[in-house]
Amino acid sequence: MRAKLVEAARTKVENRSRGTEARPGVVDQLYVMDTVHGPHKSVIQMAKERGCGPVELMMDLAVERDMNVFFFHPIANEDQDIALELMKLPRAVVTFSDSGAHVSQLMDSSLQTHLLAYWVRQRQAFTLEEAVRMLTLVPATQWGFNDRGLLREGLAADIMVFDPDTIAAEMPEVVHDLPAGAKRLTQRTRGIKATVVNGQVLLRGGQHTGALPGKLLRGPLAARV
Numbered sequence: 040m041r042a043k044l045v046e047a048a049r050t051k052v053e054n055r056s057r058g059t060e061a062r063p064g065v066v067d068q069l070y071v072m073d074t075v076h077g078p079h080k081s082v083i084q085m086a087k088e089r090g091c092g093p094v095e096l097m098m099d100l101a102v103e104r105d106m107n108v109f110f111f112h113p114i115a116n117e118d119q120d121i122a123l124e125l126m127k128l129p130r131a132v133v134t135f136s137d138s139g140a141h142v143s144q145l146m147d148s149s150l151q152t153h154l155l156a157y158w159v160r161q162r163q164a165f166t167l168e169e170a171v172r173m174l175t176l177v178p179a180t181q182w183g184f185n186d187r188g189l190l191r192e193g194l195a196a197d198i199m200v201f202d203p204d205t206i207a208a209e210m211p212e213v214v215h216d217l218p219a220g221a222k223r224l225t226q227r228t229r230g231i232k233a234t235v236v237n238g239q240v241l242l243r244g245g246q247h248t249g250a251l252p253g254k255l256l257r258g259p260l261a262a263r264v
Contacts, residue, residue, distance in 0.1 A: 044098065045095060070117060072210075074210075075156075076156070082097060109211060126158070133154075133173065136148065142217070143224065146226045152207065152228050152231075154173065155201070159203070160203065160206075176189055183258045184258065197236055198234075199231065199235070201232060205229060207230060209229065211225065212227075213225075236253050239252035
């Protein structure tokens with residue numbers, strides 16, 4: 040079976056791609072996610088270190104770790120210096136994501152925590168004040184929400200209470216809690232004391248309080264439709 044899997048991975052696909060099926064040569068851009076922040080070794084690099092092929096390496100790691108291993112494929116690049124250059128552009132809005140379009144493949148809700156833990160504390164590429172502004176006022180302003188993004192009387196009381204010395208994202212986990220037992224990725228964090236939405240504590244110590252103070256927000260573009 041191992042030989043058949045290796046051969047299948049090496050087989051050239053002649054027909055036209057129809058969706059998200061694996062493409063030949065994708066291992067050239069695959070990385071092993073051992074930690075949240077990296078640096079991450081590529082599948083090609085680790086295969087050379089072990090003296091085997093990349094497909095064999097992926098199967099070996101999966102067996103060694105009881106199928107508990109993450110491989111990730113960057114959409115654009117894995118060069119963090121280039122990513123930082125993009126983040127520093129004056130019109131960049133980098134701290135948001137859909138966090139749910141492909142729940143079994145992506146977990147982007149940790150972007151904000153990653154900014155505080157990696158780019159502020161570890162890399163010191165931004166000050167804490169700059170990062171907080173990137174997380175709050177910048178996206179609120181760009182999306183046309185003038186009633187939030189600042190701690191000011193009359194604005195929505197959306198507040199996150201966190202420890203800048205310990206805040207960090209944990210490794211993603213696979214859970215099967217969707218309808219029919221379908222899987223999704225989830226990711227917890229540490230260092231966050233509470234999340235307040237509209238003046239009510241929504242999360243305390245990472246646990247939902249039962250409060251439901253949120254509401255659907257529609258920006259000015261949606262309001263015109």
